[in-house]
Amino acid sequence: xxxxxxxxxxxxxxxxxxxxxxxxxxxxxxxxxxxxxxxxxxxxxxxxxxxxxxxxxxxxxxxxxxxxxxxxxxxxxxxxxxxxxxxxxxxxxxxxxxxxxxxxxxxxxxxxxxxxxxxxxxxxxxxxxxxxxxxxxxxxxxxxxxxxxxxxxxxxxxxxxxxxxxxxxxxxxxxxxxxxxxxxxxxxxxxxxxxxxxxxxxxxxxxxxxxxxxxxxxxxxxxxxxxxxxxxxxxxxxxxxxxxxxxxxxxxxxxxxxxxxxxxxxxxxxxxxxxxxxxxxxxxxxxxxxxxxxxxxxxxxxxxxxxxxxxxxxxxxxxxxxxxxxxxxxxxxxxxxxxxxxxxxxxxxxxxxxxxxxxxxxxxxxxxxxxxxxxxxxxxxxxxxxxxx
Amino acid sequence: xxxxxxxxxxxxxxxxxxxxxxxxxxxxxxxxxxxxxxxxxxxxxxxxxxxxxxxxxxxxxxxxxxxxxxxxxxxxxxxxxxxxxxxxxxxxxxxxxxxxxxxxxxxxxxxxxxxxxxxxxxxxxxxxxxxxxxxxxxxxxxxxxxxxxxxxxxxxxxxxxxxxxxxxxxxxxxxxxxxxxxxxxxxxxxxxxxxxxxxxxxxxxxxxxxxxxxxxxxxxxxxxxxxxxxxxxxxxxxxxxxxxxxxxxxxxxxxxxxxxxxxxxxxxxxxxxxxxxxxxxxxxxxxxxxxxxxxxxxxxxxxxxxxxxxxxxxxxxxxxxxxxxxxxxxxxxxxxxxxxxxxxxxxxxxxxxxxxxxxxxxxxxxxxxxxxxxxxxxxxxxxxxxxxxxxxxxxxxxxxxxxxxxxxxxxxxxxxxxxxxxxxxxxxxxxxxxxxxxxxxxxxxxxxxxxxxxxxxxxxxxxxxxxxxxxxxxxxxxxxxxxxxxxxxxxxxxxxxxxxxxxxxxxxxxxxxxxxxxxxxxxxxxxxxxxxxxxxxxxxxxxxxxxxxxxxxxxxxxxxxxxxxxxxxxxxxx
Numbered sequence: 001x002x003x004x005x006x007x008x009x010x011x012x013x014x015x016x017x018x019x020x021x022x023x024x025x026x027x028x029x030x031x032x033x034x035x036x037x038x039x040x041x042x043x044x045x046x047x048x049x050x051x052x053x054x055x056x057x058x059x060x061x062x063x064x065x066x067x068x069x070x071x072x073x074x075x076x077x078x079x080x081x082x083x084x085x086x087x088x089x090x091x092x093x094x095x096x097x098x099x100x101x102x103x104x105x106x107x108x109x110x111x112x113x114x115x116x117x118x119x120x121x122x123x124x125x126x127x128x129x130x131x132x133x134x135x136x137x138x139x140x141x142x143x144x145x146x147x148x149x150x151x152x153x154x155x156x157x158x159x160x161x162x163x164x165x166x167x168x169x170x171x172x173x174x175x176x177x178x179x180x181x182x183x184x185x186x187x188x189x190x191x192x193x194x195x196x197x198x199x200x201x202x203x204x205x206x207x208x209x210x211x212x213x214x215x216x217x218x219x220x221x222x223x224x225x226x227x228x229x230x231x232x233x234x235x236x237x238x239x240x241x242x243x244x245x246x247x248x249x250x251x252x253x254x255x256x257x258x259x260x261x262x263x264x265x266x267x268x269x270x271x272x273x274x275x276x277x278x279x280x281x282x283x284x285x286x287x288x289x290x291x292x293x294x295x296x297x298x299x300x301x302x303x304x305x306x307x308x309x310x311x312x313x314x315x316x317x318x319x320x321x322x323x324x325x326x327x328x329x330x331x332x333x334x335x336x337x338x339x340x341x342x343x344x345x346x347x348x349x350x351x352x353x354x355x356x357x358x359x360x361x362x363x364x365x366x367x368x369x370x371x372x373x374x375x376x377x378x379x380x381x382x383x384x385x386x387x388x389x
Numbered sequence: 390x391x392x393x394x395x396x397x398x399x400x401x402x403x404x405x406x407x408x409x410x411x412x413x414x415x416x417x418x419x420x421x422x423x424x425x426x427x428x429x430x431x432x433x434x435x436x437x438x439x440x441x442x443x444x445x446x447x448x449x450x451x452x453x454x455x456x457x458x459x460x461x462x463x464x465x466x467x468x469x470x471x472x473x474x475x476x477x478x479x480x481x482x483x484x485x486x487x488x489x490x491x492x493x494x495x496x497x498x499x500x501x502x503x504x505x506x507x508x509x510x511x512x513x514x515x516x517x518x519x520x521x522x523x524x525x526x527x528x529x530x531x532x533x534x535x536x537x538x539x540x541x542x543x544x545x546x547x548x549x550x551x552x553x554x555x556x557x558x559x560x561x562x563x564x565x566x567x568x569x570x571x572x573x574x575x576x577x578x579x580x581x582x583x584x585x586x587x588x589x590x591x592x593x594x595x596x597x598x599x600x601x602x603x604x605x606x607x608x609x610x611x612x613x614x615x616x617x618x619x620x621x622x623x624x625x626x627x628x629x630x631x632x633x634x635x636x637x638x639x640x641x642x643x644x645x646x647x648x649x650x651x652x653x654x655x656x657x658x659x660x661x662x663x664x665x666x667x668x669x670x671x672x673x674x675x676x677x678x679x680x681x682x683x684x685x686x687x688x689x690x691x692x693x694x695x696x697x698x699x700x701x702x703x704x705x706x707x708x709x710x711x712x713x714x715x716x717x718x719x720x721x722x723x724x725x726x727x728x729x730x731x732x733x734x735x736x737x738x739x740x741x742x743x744x745x746x747x748x749x750x751x752x753x754x755x756x757x758x759x760x761x762x763x764x765x766x767x768x769x770x771x772x773x774x775x776x777x778x779x780x781x782x783x784x785x786x787x788x789x790x791x792x793x794x795x796x797x798x799x800x801x802x803x804x805x806x807x808x809x810x811x812x813x814x815x816x817x818x819x820x821x822x823x824x825x826x827x828x829x830x831x832x833x834x835x836x837x838x839x840x841x842x843x844x845x846x847x848x849x850x851x852x853x854x855x856x857x858x859x860x861x862x863x864x865x866x867x868x869x870x871x872x873x874x875x876x877x878x879x880x881x882x883x884x885x886x887x888x889x890x891x892x893x894x895x896x897x898x899x900x901x902x903x904x905x906x907x908x909x910x911x912x913x914x915x916x917x918x919x920x921x922x923x924x925x926x927x928x929x930x931x932x933x934x935x936x937x938x939x940x941x942x943x944x945x946x947x948x949x950x951x952x953x954x955x956x957x958x959x960x961x962x963x
Contacts, residue, residue: 336771
């Protein structure tokens with residue numbers, strides 16, 4: 001049973017990989033714009049965005065589904081990665097901005113004539129990438145160390161991460177941080193020498209994102225099958241027992257927290273050049289909650305679930321915001337409520353849930369028919385636990 | 390009931406006294422305008438201590454050539470033309486002596502163009518005299534606040550000749566506040582005196598009374614190179630005293646605002662302390678319960694006023710009929726004190742509405758999630774999204790206007806620290822709510838049941854407590870408290886669809902810092918966070934930085950005391 005599920009998952013991943021790595025980019029590149037096979041640039045960018053969200057969702061799931069830490073701060077790390085990439089992209093604009101100066105437009109607007117010192121190294125892509133690893137890594141390291149050391153767990157961990165995100169969000173809204181304030185970064189021109197507005201560049205970014213997501217998936221899949229992964233799940237199920245067995249749970253949790261922050265940051269790095277804008281709104285508390293909802297809808301405790309959830313929820317959101325602009329929040333909210341109450345295992349767990357339901361109904365029908373022949377020991381045994389649940 | 394006619398009689402008496410005054414003033418005014426020479430000057434000066442509004446209007450108009458003379462044949466009648474003109478550019482004339490429209494023999498109202506009549510004459514000396522009279526008229530205004538403003542205006546005029554005017558008023562003044570201002574104003578004027586001795590004593594008295602309004606004049610004196618050294622010394626001492634007083638006033642004002650913010654936070658967090666602390670449910674829709682309370686206040690205000698109506702068309706059709714819903718509540722068009730009392734009705738109603746919403750939420754969503762607290766967070770967040778959108782559809786995306794009743798507006802000063810009535814009211818009410826909650830939880834049978842269920846649900850259930858019912862009541866009570874917070878918040882903050890969001894993070898922090906499950910802890914931490922938030926905003930000079938510092942401090946604080954201020958000790962592992 002379990003093996004067949006796993007096989008199905010691998011099949012699904014294979015299909016996804018084929019679709020995103022080969023089929024979609026080819027359909028975007030080769031058929032002419034009028035062909036029915038053509039996939040528009042808009043669609044490519046949109047799916048590219050979903051792929052980045054899927055990475056964010058995996059990072060949430062790694063914490064919540066596998067370790068039992070519900071972090072409401074993953075959007076912060078996602079946005080931090082995005083900002084580092086954004087700073088590099090801002091430097092690449094050169095003097096093509098509105099004011100035609102060598103420094104970003106918002107700095108001109110704030111009255112600067114030379115580049116602030118901390119902006120200078122961002123001329124180099126490598127430095128920006130280094131910072132995209134270091135900044136979320138160090139921040140999550142410090143916060144995680146403080147939080148896990150004093151054994152903050154469960155709901156308190158969620159609330160504290162939410163507060164951290166909220167504080168950071170307020171900070172990034174300030175102009176004096178010299179990171180674009182309210183408007184953030186936008187109007188990018190070049191990434192690594194390629195024009196971001198060209199469809200070939202977008203296609204390249206799309207493939208890069210798909211590869212990154214596949215890499216993250218494979219890595220996490222591997223990680224969860226190792227002994228580390230087992231300890232991780234043991235912490236989720238009973239932290240005290242793990243602690244009493246001599247494992248330093250704080251270190252395990254710290255590692256997974258930093259790892260999740262880095263995965264989220266990677267998503268953010270790839271998100272910015274494709275979407276073309278990054279602002280502090282992306283790290284609002286509701287964004288982190290949204291990511292948690294993707295995981296809940298897709299199915300937590302699996303790695304394919306978050307990816308499915310990120311795609312499904314965002315696709316519904318894209319459709320509903322256009323079709324029912326007034327009502328989409330109500331749709332979305334109702335969906336979260338229903339999923340939480342009725343589908344605790346998400347879309348991935350739905351087949352198993354339906355099978356269980358079908359069995360239950362079948363058993364009940366059997367019992368009601370009251371045929372003396374079928375009242376075997378087996379039937380009675382299956383009914384009993386169902387009732388006590 | 391019997392008081393009522395008596396009141397009417399007193400009122401009409403007061404009115405008639407005023408009316409008599411007005412007749413006399415008008416008579417004198419009319420005579421002064423047509424008279425000339427010494428008589429005229431004498432009459433104008435006599436008008437100065439009547440405090441009459443009419444006199445001010447007419448005299449002001451006179452200096453601007455707004456008073457005209459109409460020759461009726463038997464004598465000149467002073468009139469003022471109305472601002473409003475008819476189609477021919479003409480307007481009716483109001484008689485200065487009676488306040489009625491000027492009529493001819495057939496009782497027909499007369500109308501004049503702008504240049505039809507001659508203006509009453511004035512000259513520079515007369516205008517000076519009238520200005521002086523106007524000043525003293527302002528000084529004798531019946532409203533103490535207007536009197537104070539007039540006094541301060543004279544004090545800042547830097548004209549020594551105003552000193553006798555002020556001193557004359559001091560003799561008749563009864564209001565203590567105004568008396569103080571007059572003394573201050575006199576001292577301020579005396580600072581400009583040529584005599585250094587007068588200057589020094591004026592500076593000393595200003596420093597002693599810590600007159601904040603005089604700081605500008607003192608600074609000007611300090612900057613002036615011609616000031617004699619001993620005057621300079623006295624002025625410096627006075628300025629220093631006033632500056633340190635201003636710092637103290639600002640500090641106390643900040644603490645007071647922090648206390649009132651803390652009280653709101655307290656009422657919000659108290660609700661959370663019950664639903665989150667006692668029940669273990671993370672209700673992300675708690676903020677929307679606040680909004681329900683605030684919007685209830687808004688609707689009650691509209692029902693007392695012109696009524697409230699909304700209608701929403703859904704983008705769906707049912708057999709060709711468009712779907713939608715709406716509501717129309719008639720208004721009572723109340724005025725006066727009855728309208729002002731709307732807030733008293735709104736307070737219990739907002740508690741009730743939020744409690745009902747909480748009840749519905751508990752029955753429909755939360756009761757499935759008691760064993761899955763982290764998931765309650767997700768489901769209630771969905772509820773919060775739905776509710777915010779509903780608010781947006783019903784009340785509009787913009788903030789709505791909730792006007793404070795008149796008895797909550799205004800403020801009183803305690804040694805220059807101004808305390809708004811609304812903020813004082815909020816603080817007093819917060820204290821009452823905390824005491825009430827404490828009594829409910831510790832002294833009533835329901836409170837006993839609540840505590841039993843929260844401490845050990847299974848055990849309580851075994852003892853025959855209907856836990857489902859207790860859960861329901863507890864959750865409704867917690868939500869109701871949020872509704873109350875919303876009602877108060879509508880008096881000192883904005884009311885909008887996402888108003889709850891700005892409080893939700895703060896109030897969760899408050900509960901965590903106070904120690905989950907501890908009402909006392911919540912009280913301390915709400916006041917602590919509210920006050921330090923305001924103080925840090927003042928110190929760092931920006932609201933955002935202050936907030937960030939507070940949040941970082943909270944995270945560090947939890948390192949030191951992970952269980953919050955008052956953590957409940959227990960041998961059980963969580």
